[in-house]
Amino acid sequence: MRRLARLAVGLGKFVAGTVLAILVFLTGAFFQVRGALPPYSGHIEAAGLKAPVEILRDKNAVPHIIAGSIEDAAFGLGYVHAQDRFWQMEMLRRLGQGRLAELLPPRLIGSSIVDTDRTMRGLGLYRRATESLNALSPGMRGTIEAYAAGVNAWIGDDDQQFGLELTLIKLLSGGSYKPEPWRAADSLVWAKLMALSLDGNWRAELLRLRLSRKIGADTVKFLIEPVGDNQDATLSMANEALKRTDLDRLYRETDNIATRKREASNEWVLSGTHSVSEKPLLANDPHLGLGFPGTWYLARLVGPGFDIRGATSPGSPAVVLGHNGTIGWGFTTTNLDSQDLFIERVDPTDPNRYITPDGPRPFAVREETINVRWGEPITMRVRETRHGPVIDDFIQRTGNDDLTPQGHVLALQATALDGADTSAEGFGRLGLAQNWEDFQAAARRIVSPMQNMVYADTAGNVGLIAPARVPIRRKGDGSMPVPGWTSEFDWAGFVPFDELPKVYNPPSGIIVNANARLVPDDYRHFISRDWADPYRQRRANEMLREVERHPVYGMIVMQADNRTLDADDMLPVLLKGTPRNARAAKAHAMLKSWNRFMLASRPEPLIYTAWIWELQRGIMADELGAELFQSMASPDVPLLLRIIRDKPGWCDDGGTRQVETCEDAIALALDRALAWISRRQGPDIETWQWGIEHDAAHRHPMFDGIPLLRDIASVRFPSDGGGQTLNRAQPSYRGSRPFEAIHGAGYRGVYDFSDLDNSRFAMPLGQSGNMLSPWARNFVQRWQSLSYIEIAGSRAEVNRSAVGTITLAPPTR
Structure with missing residues (x-):
């Protein structure tokens, strides 16, 4: 009994000590998080500016950034993004770099951190982003570099508090963690990550292979309602060629937040013949995975010749969705199939080569070292073929793996992996366009992801264009892996820009897309077989035609509609x-x-x-x-x-x-x-x-x-x-x-082209990523009650109700 009593006392002390430790941690965390709340007022000298920048945060903590040039406005945007969301930006760039394991425990975010890093390193996403910088014009590169300088102006403060997330990472690293300077390539990673998940279907191809092993090729064809060429021979060949490949493991270990397919959004635009004001209305709500903080951050950039308002994404200098006082735009995902898996045949006489239509060719090989905070460094060997990286190399080898070269491997070709990608230029220029011609010129620069981009302007015009590099396949539709040792299934080029889906001022005066089929069956080029189900698109069309003329609030009611067709x-x-x-x-x-x-x-x-x-x-x-x-x-x-x-x-x-x-x-x-x-x-x-x-x-x-x-x-x-x-x-x-x-609207916008100051914006959470900030959840009640906000007003009007004003200025000495 005494022994039991001693054990009970010991257990009680242990529990009490644990509770006390937790309370101490939470108390410390509270003061750390509160102490990391950024000041929204002050005067700061920052290298890299051409002229002073004024940042007024309105009553909803939305920054109105007033600058003398678009570069200085980008600097200011980088600064406020870092103030409110830097830990999110840090995780985003490390995801793209394949460097999460340097900081995080192995399974902290629900999937293997090391597997995620291996996939990102294998894809070479960050190296492609770095290469893409060289494809940009000097002006756009200057804007991106100015944004990076703004982020670094915040990071470089010696007294900077980085919030609980990064403070814990610093403690877990023994105090060695310190944020690296933000680089221009870090901003291009955001577009690469979005393209990887919004466009393409390479993991869907893997899934179809897995299904065909289990239930047979004919059943898979029934499940996916195939179109185009008969795939019997391809399915049979693929399964035979890859019979030694652990497809289940390959699918499982490449599953992460960057590779999961995302497909849902809504958009519609009405000409003045369908609105109360007799001017266009444009509504857009992109759907992505829900999380804290959200994907989007509201901002306004104001300067000579520009006044751009809408949704930005921390890490990127572009206003991705919104209006600029003259035109407005919105996106939905097209579900373009721009990613194909090719079955490459390894040269039976030399495992360092693979077979091409022109004979054997050596694999391009690179070594990647992943530093693991809670483990030994991992070295991975990544092979590349003429099509792209060999995804078999993404799997972490164990002692039980057969390391003898297989007869066949899978290589991924994807427009998102193009090192000459100019998409950042295209998306950045949209906000500066003043008419349909400017808008199309910006769209020409977009490589990936393909988006159905609706357009309207104050002159009363409406339109839609879906720009991207759309592969033209010599044979097949990209739904299944195909032979890579022959040129039979190779990409023959890309659909010319002028033949991409486009409509301008249609007679109906209504344009709607909710990820369902974009083009009719007689459209000459193949876009996708993976259109979303038609129900949301059908419902939007139904509601738009129930009313002769729509008010602004009618668009909000539609965005919140809950009927399931x-x-x-x-x-x-x-x-x-x-x-x-x-x-x-x-x-x-x-x-x-x-x-x-x-x-x-x-x-x-x-x-x-x-x-x-x-x-x-x-x-x-x-x-x-x-x-x-x-x-x-x-x-x-x-x-x-x-x-x-x-x-x-x-x-x-x-x-x-x-x-x-x-x-x-x-x-x-x-x-x-x-x-x-x-x-x-x-x-x-x-x-x-x-x-x-x-x-x-x-x-x-x-x-x-x-x-x-x-x-x-x-x-x-x-x-x-x-x-x-x-x-x-x-x-x-x-x-x-x-x-x-877990997936839904993270932003909603309704733009009124009779008075763009009357446009409405909404997000489900708030601007700040600091969990104890009053601006972390300030939109939740508004979101639930359909109470959108406006982002408008003169400098004097905004200043009267502003929660703070920051002046950034070049150094005086």
């Missing part, structure tokens, strides 16, 4: 059968009268989503296995409808003796869904709420996994909407909270 297609099929118990009958009755609006306070969106989620699992999980199914766990209504119509045999559960019909599968899926919800929200179906399961999760990438810091660092709130609503809030369909929203 996929339910119009799916529910008649789900509700066709007879309910098999009282609870199922209640669910049927509720969904029959449901108005299809995905409201957080209602049970119907939860029942519907859980039902189709369970139906897809029931039909496909036993065929694919757990790991492979997870890549296809997101419910796909068009696919489910095709299976029920054309492949009803898939509805049979191979794990049971009896043969199930699709009606059986639908009924069983509903039973599983209702049981799952009941375990979480109780038996009373009337009290269930979509928002309890469907909260918008703006996770802090470093602290969300730490219980005591999670509630301080991350932001969560119940969310309307779903994966197919204009107010997009895509669930993860993973883990213990499968309906948590």
Whole structure:
């Protein structure tokens, strides 16, 4: 008993000591974070400026940067980005450099840090960004370098506090961490990272190969509805050539925040014939992964000949989305297939060479060393072919790996990896364009990513153009890996700029895109097979044609619309059968009268989503296995409808003796869904709420996994909407909270060309990345209540309500 008592006392002391240590840490962290709040007022001398710059932060902490040149305005933008978001910028550039493992524990951000670094080093993303600097005009390079000088003016302050995130990294590194100077190439990495995830489909090609191994080539063709050339021979050849390649591992170890496909956004533009003001209206809300802080940062740049307002991204000097007092623009992702995997044949007589149409050629080889803070340095050997880097080399070798050269390897060709990429120039020039001709001239410089860019101006014109280098393939459509030892599938060039999708002042006066098909079937060039489902695009068109003339607020209402049109297609099929118990009958009755609006306070969106989620699992999980199914766990209504119509045999559960019909599968899926919800929200179906399961999760990438810091660092709130609503809030369909929203709008803009000062802007969180800043979450309530802000006013008007004014000036000595 005494021993137990001593153990109890010892355990109590340990727990008390641990709690005390945590309290001390949190107290220190509080004062550290509070102490790192940047001053928004003051006079600062900074080398690199041509003339003084005035930064007025308005009542919402949006900086109005007043400068004598676009270069000095970029300097000011670099300074405020660093003030409010430097730790985010540091993580972003290190992601692109493949240098996260130098700072972070191995799995801090949810995936292997070393695997992420290996992928980025293998792709050579940062070296491509460095090469791209030389392709820019002197003027654009000067703007980017001025931005870097602005960041460095903030970093270089000897008394600078870098916030809790980087302070912890410094402590964990034994005090050796110090931010490196910002370089111009660091800003180009942002565009490269966006291009890597927005354009292309190389990991989709890997997934299709994995699927074909499991379920056969014909089934894969059915799943993806192939177009173009017959792929039977290619699939068979690919699987035979790569039979020794661990495709599951390759797919798994290249999965990270930079390589995951992103596809959703909304945009529409109306000519004056459809607006109350008789001038155009333009609305845009790009959808990316949710996080703390968000991707976007609001700013205004003002100077001789320019007044640019809208969404910037910390790390980049461009106003990416917005208006400039004369024109406005918005983006959605085209889903261009600009990334192809080529199966390269290794020379059987010399493993250092590979076969080309002109005979054997040596691999280009480079060595990369990844420094690991909590481990030994890792040296990786990366081979490149005439198409691009060999992705097999991204896998970390272990002692059990067969290091003998394989007969075939996979190489990636991608426009995003072009070292002569001038996209930064194109995106930067958009903000200075004054008319449609200027806008097209800027668009000509864009290589990747391909975006559907809507346009409007104060003269009443509207348009759309989708610029990029679009590959012209000699054969095939890029949906699967193809032979690289022959020129048969090579890229023959790129679609001429004048043949890219474009429309200007269409007779209808309405242009809409929500990532669905951009071009008709008779468009002569191949863009993509991976168009988004048509539901958001269909809903926007429907709403725009319900009203003869739209006001500004009507655009805001549309951006927040929660009707899910996929339910119009799916529910008649789900509700066709007879309910098999009282609870199922209640669910049927509720969904029959449901108005299809995905409201957080209602049970119907939860029942519907859980039902189709369970139906897809029931039909496909036993065929694919757990790991492979997870890549296809997101419910796909068009696919489910095709299976029920054309492949009803898939509805049979191979794990049971009896043969199930699709009606059986639908009924069983509903039973599983209702049981799952009941375990979480109780038996009373009337009290269930979509928002309890469907909260918008703006996770802090470093602290969300730490219980005591999670509630301080991350932001969560119940969310309307779903994966197919204009107010997009895509669930993860993973883990213990499968309906948590992880992807949606991070910015919304509505531009009024009768009075551009009346344009509206919104973000879900705030300007600051400091979790204790009053400007870190100041937009949350406004976001939920559809209360957008304006970014307008003269210097005197802004100054009257400003929260602070900073003057940056060249050194006096």
